[in-house]
Amino acid sequence: ETGVTQSPTHLIKTRGQQVTLRCSSQSGHNTVSWYQQALGQGPQFIFQYYREEENGRGNFPPRFSGLQFPNYSSELNVNALELDDSALYLCASSPQDSYYGYTFGSGTRLTVV
Amino acid sequence: AQTVTQSQPEMSVQEAETVTLSCTYDTSESNYYLFWYKQPPSRQMILVIRQEAYKQQNATENRFSVNFQKAAKSFSLKISDSQLGDTAMYFCAFMMETGNNRKLIWGLGTSLAVNP
Numbered sequence: 001e002t003g004v005t006q007s008p009t010h011l012i013k014t015r016g017q018q019v020t021l022r023c024s025s026q027s028g029h030n031t032v033s034w035y036q037q038a039l040g041q042g043p044q045f046i047f048q049y050y051r052e053e054e055n056g057r058g059n060f061p062p063r064f065s066g067l068q069f070p071n072y073s074s075e076l077n078v079n080a081l082e083l084d085d086s087a088l089y090l091c092a093s094s095p096q097d098s099y100y101g102y103t104f105g106s107g108t109r110l111t112v113v
Numbered sequence: 114a115q116t117v118t119q120s121q122p123e124m125s126v127q128e129a130e131t132v133t134l135s136c137t138y139d140t141s142e143s144n145y146y147l148f149w150y151k152q153p154p155s156r157q158m159i160l161v162i163r164q165e166a167y168k169q170q171n172a173t174e175n176r177f178s179v180n181f182q183k184a185a186k187s188f189s190l191k192i193s194d195s196q197l198g199d200t201a202m203y204f205c206a207f208m209m210e211t212g213n214n215r216k217l218i219w220g221l222g223t224s225l226a227v228n229p
Contacts, residue, residue, distance in 0.1 A: 033216065042117075042204055042219030043158075056214025088156060099146050099165070099208065102217070104158035 002027055004105035006091050012111045013081050021076040021108045023091030029103065031096045032074040034066060037088040037107070049074055050096055078110075086112045115140045117207050119220035126195045127228050133180075134190045134223045136205030142166075146208040147181070147188045148217070153201040161203070164188065195227045 005024045013019050025032050031050045035043035045058035049068035063079040072093070078085055088109050092102035116139045126132035138147070149161040164172045164181050172179050176196075180189045192199055202224050206217040 035217075040221075042206075042221050043217070044219075045216040048214050048216065050213065056211060056216060058216065090156075090158060092158070096213075099215070101146075101148050101150075101160045101163055101208075102158075103160075104150075106155060106157040109156075 004091055004093050004103050006089075006105035006108050008108060009106065010109045010111075012113060015081055015083060015112055017081050018077065018079045019081060019110060021078075021089050021091075021110070023074045023076070023093075023105060025072045025074065025091075025093030026103045029093035029095055030072050031094050032068055032072065033092045033094075033102065034074070034076045035090040035092065036060075037090055038084075039087070043090055046076070081112045083112050086110060115142075115207055115209050115218045117205050117218050117220040119205055119223050121223045122221070123224045123226070125226040125228055126192075128195055128197060130195055131191060131193045132195055132225065134192075134203050134205075134225065136188045136190070136220060138186050138188065138205070138207050138218075140186070140207065140209075142209075145210075147179075148206045148208065149177070149179070149188075149190045150204045150206060151199075151201045152204060152222070158204070162190065192225075197227050197229060199225060200227045201225060 033048040034046040037043040048056040067075045088107045091105045094102045147164045150158045202222045205220040
């Protein structure tokens with residue numbers, strides 16, 4: 001049984017550019033959530049996808065968008081990058097009916113310069 | 114609004130000793146779930162222990178146990194027989210559910226160093 005894998009592990013982008021981060025969910029998990037973790041902070045919920053649709057969103061602007069594919073993998077897209085977008089982006093998967101916490105990937109470290 | 118507070122930014126403990134990490138939360142919900150996650154330098158969040166609010170019995174997972182005080186909205190983590198591999202950031206999290214969506218609300222974390 002594979003866990004959650006994220007790619008790339010590190011990324012450096014220039015302010016104003018666009019970025020796509022990828023996540024493969026754990027086998028059997030149909031729900032994917034994305035979190036942003038700034039340095040020295042706890043993660044902040046960005047959004048959640050279930051059955052290829054966004055079904056919950058945190059306090060993030062529309063330039064943060066996502067996709068979920070039929071195999072439950074997911075992408076996080078960020079347009080018009082700002083310096084404050086520099087953070088660790090964590091993907092987590094779970095079964096939809098689970099209250100037992102999520103399985104997390106190792107994250108993508110995004111640096112915006 | 115639901116909030117999670119971890120009042121200890123850093124803690125240290127000697128190997129084989131016991132340490133307790135504090136967490137308080139605020140919610141108006143009656144049924145919810147609480148978690149402790151560990152984040153080592155590898156960055157991956159690893160579930161340490163979970164607690165269902167409707168259960169009065171404190172959860173235990175090997176060397177890890179919680180002291181859940183629902184009325185006080187307190188959820189502390191006790192690590193017994195600390196090991197060097199326990200060195201990591203520890204985050205307390207509260208699961209909030211809205212319709213079909215569940216999300217975790219996190220504290221700021223406690224950096225734990227286990228010293229040889």
